[in-house]
Amino acid sequence: MEILVCVKRVPDTSENEIGVNSAGTDIDRDDLVYSVNEWDNYAVEEAIQIVDRVGGKVTVVAVGDSESEEVLRREMAMGANDGLLLSDDSFGGSDGKGIATILKAAVKKGNYDLVLTGAQADAGAGQVGGMLAAMLDQPYASLVNSIEIINDKTLKVGREIEGGNQEMNEIQMPCVLSIQTGINEPRYVGIRGIRKVASVEIPVLGALDLGVSSGSVGSAGAKVKVQDYFVPQLGKGAEILEGSTEEIIDKLIELLKVKGGLK
Amino acid sequence: MNSNKQSEKVYQEYFTKEHNLLRSAVRDWIRKEVVPNIDDWEEAGEFPKELYGMAGELGFLGIGFPEEVGGASGDIFDAIILNEEMMRSGSGGFAAGLGSLGIALPPIVKKGTAEQKERFVKPVIAGKKIAALGITEPGGGSDVANIQTTAVRDGNDYIVNGSKTFITSGVRADQLTCAVRTGGKGAHGISFLVIESDTPGYSVGKKLKKTGWWASDTAEIFLDNCRVPAENLIGEENMGFYTIMENFQMERLQLCVMANMTAQMALEEALKYTKERHAFGKPLSGFQVTRHKLVDMATLVEVSREFTYRVASKIQAGLNQVKEISMAKNFACSISDKVTYDAVQLFGGYGYMRGYLVERLYRDNRILSIGGGTTEIMKEIISKLM
Numbered sequence: 001m002e003i004l005v006c007v008k009r010v011p012d013t014s015e016n017e018i019g020v021n022s023a024g025t026d027i028d029r030d031d032l033v034y035s036v037n038e039w040d041n042y043a044v045e046e047a048i049q050i051v052d053r054v055g056g057k058v059t060v061v062a063v064g065d066s067e068s069e070e071v072l073r074r075e076m077a078m079g080a081n082d083g084l085l086l087s088d089d090s091f092g093g094s095d096g097k098g099i100a101t102i103l104k105a106a107v108k109k110g111n112y113d114l115v116l117t118g119a120q121a122d123a124g125a126g127q128v129g130g131m132l133a134a135m136l137d138q139p140y141a142s143l144v145n146s147i148e149i150i151n152d153k154t155l156k157v158g159r160e161i162e163g164g165n166q167e168m169n170e171i172q173m174p175c176v177l178s179i180q181t182g183i184n185e186p187r188y189v190g191i192r193g194i195r196k197v198a199s200v201e202i203p204v205l206g207a208l209d210l211g212v213s214s215g216s217v218g219s220a221g222a223k224v225k226v227q228d229y230f231v232p233q234l235g236k237g238a239e240i241l242e243g244s245t246e247e248i249i250d251k252l253i254e255l256l257k258v259k260g261g262l263k
Numbered sequence: 264m265n266s267n268k269q270s271e272k273v274y275q276e277y278f279t280k281e282h283n284l285l286r287s288a289v290r291d292w293i294r295k296e297v298v299p300n301i302d303d304w305e306e307a308g309e310f311p312k313e314l315y316g317m318a319g320e321l322g323f324l325g326i327g328f329p330e331e332v333g334g335a336s337g338d339i340f341d342a343i344i345l346n347e348e349m350m351r352s353g354s355g356g357f358a359a360g361l362g363s364l365g366i367a368l369p370p371i372v373k374k375g376t377a378e379q380k381e382r383f384v385k386p387v388i389a390g391k392k393i394a395a396l397g398i399t400e401p402g403g404g405s406d407v408a409n410i411q412t413t414a415v416r417d418g419n420d421y422i423v424n425g426s427k428t429f430i431t432s433g434v435r436a437d438q439l440t441c442a443v444r445t446g447g448k449g450a451h452g453i454s455f456l457v458i459e460s461d462t463p464g465y466s467v468g469k470k471l472k473k474t475g476w477w478a479s480d481t482a483e484i485f486l487d488n489c490r491v492p493a494e495n496l497i498g499e500e501n502m503g504f505y506t507i508m509e510n511f512q513m514e515r516l517q518l519c520v521m522a523n524m525t526a527q528m529a530l531e532e533a534l535k536y537t538k539e540r541h542a543f544g545k546p547l548s549g550f551q552v553t554r555h556k557l558v559d560m561a562t563l564v565e566v567s568r569e570f571t572y573r574v575a576s577k578i579q580a581g582l583n584q585v586k587e588i589s590m591a592k593n594f595a596c597s598i599s600d601k602v603t604y605d606a607v608q609l610f611g612g613y614g615y616m617r618g619y620l621v622e623r624l625y626r627d628n629r630i631l632s633i634g635g636g637t638t639e640i641m642k643e644i645i646s647k648l649m
Binding site: 035070190192194198245 | 283284291292294295320326541
């Protein structure tokens with residue numbers, strides 16, 4: 001099975017405290033440590049497991065600048081066979097539709113049975129998977145937390161739905177699935193994988209290679225534009241506990257006791 | 264090492280993209296497998312043996328060792344990254360325990376036969392066996408030339424008698440790379456034998472209780488008429504002293520790294536805490552006296568780390584750095600002494616409480632200026648080379 005997994009380089013929230021920059025135009029990106037988007041990492045693990053079972057190849061693709069290569073290389077060290085970087089100055093500032101447009105062009109250049117994305121990434125919009133499927137005119141399932149291969153045309157996929165309930169679907173390939181965390185236990189990257197991919201050339205495709213018109217992507221093509229970033233005002237009934245983590249825990253336990261949450 | 268040129272800006276970068284990938288891989292493993300459990304393991308006085316298998320499987324134990332012995336090769340900065348990220352567990356004991364092969368195996372890798380490497384190196388790098396280094400004795404540590412443990416040749420064996428103490432991973436070690444006296448008095452009578460822990464006469468005293476490094480099992484080992492096959496002799500008989508001295512250089516570099524990381528983490532904890540903790544109506548970081556203390560801590564940590572990296576890069580280039588690595592160790596340890604002290608001071612009473620990382624860093628730090636050669640021994644080495 002030929003699988004394409006879309007991955008994104010995002011700020012690593014376990015390494016950074018995320019704050020709004022002073023101009024209110026973005027998060028503060030000074031000294032941020034970046035890593036692969038967590039949801040995407042689950043998607044890559046799932047793809048590797050599928051290929052381990054039925055054969056085929058896993059390709060990881062990212063839209064971004066040259067720094068995104070580190071994320072592709074990480075996923076290749078984990079077990080993906082190939083990497084592909086989609087990079088062009090005109091891609092900067094793309095909205096979800098722009099990213100889906102770029103990815104669609106990359107998908108069209110290959111022959112993939114299955115395209116996986118993470119359910120969402122750092123911006124939390126969760127748009128790309130659905131838009132990509134629509135642009136490709138392929139079936140789509142979101143928030144997928146299990147994949148079973150029925151035959152070479154059909155998958156059985158589980159979806160997490162409201163209230164912790166589970167929904168099972170049959171879906172025809174080629175298709176697009178957005179993957180929820182917890183679908184598997186992503187493997188660790190070992191030193192042998194790192195050595196294997198250290199000097200592998202990762203192809204880079206730009207707007208011309210992909211046949212994407214620069215007006216349809218990037219800032220120029222974006223129909224959704226972020227207007228403002230700010231920390232919301234404290235609302236009524238909300239209380240922000242302050243102090244060290246230990247002090248906050250003590251206060252929280254005290255509050256829960258007072259309010260009857262802890263007996 | 265890369266030389267980076269951006270217009271007129273030229274500087275040396277010690278870490279490549281491949282190094283950074285390794286760092287994120289080790290960090291990810293430590294963060295998920297070690298950090299959530301480290302408090303319990305510290306209290307238990309050891310970490311699960313399974314960790315050796317996992318680290319072996321991922322190839323982390325093989326970093327810095329050649330591929331022909333099952334290693335992952337790599338340069339000195341790979342080894343530094345591994346140590347730095349193991350220190351990110353917040354436990355010097357964990358880093359020292361899991362990393363004890365780093366001091367136990369190099370003599371075998373450098374001086375051993377192919378058969379010895381097969382038996383004593385490969386299983387350790389694979390995480391299937393635990394290796395420890397046995398130099399220090401109850402009667403002396405830094406005075407290596409005066410080792411008292413004897414190995415007397417008897418046919419195809421050596422009969423070993425004596426004891427070793429403060430042995431990192433000593434409680435659980437399957438094999439001890441052990442310095443023994445095979446010849447006359449002084450430096451010229453010392454050899455290395457690998458002694459397996461199931462050898463009759465090999466016994467382990469109770470786990471030693473220490474100020475810090477709790478997650479590392481440290482032991483005294485008794486050798487009572489141990490019959491060790493002569494084929495376990497590493498290198499030439501009576502030439503062990505020089506192997507010990509060579510081995511110290513990498514151990515001292517790694518102790519520099521541990522000191523720098525101890526100080527770095529203490530600084531990070533202090534930075535966080537002084538923003539969160541309020542006194543007299545404002546966060547501690549709102550007071551100039553706090554800010555200036557933090558600046559001094561950060562400056563010292565930065566300088567010490569840079570010096571360590573610089574010395575490491577020179578060692579990698581093949582330059583003799585015996586004097587410089589000794590200086591780096593003393594400097595890094597003096598910085599971690601100061602920074603951990605200051606961090607505890609900033610935490611006030613909480614800094615003295617178990618469960619706070621700075622409390623552990625303060626305790627773990629103390630061994631660094633003793634192990635691998637004391638500050639005073641470093642100064643003696645430096646004074647002879649000035």
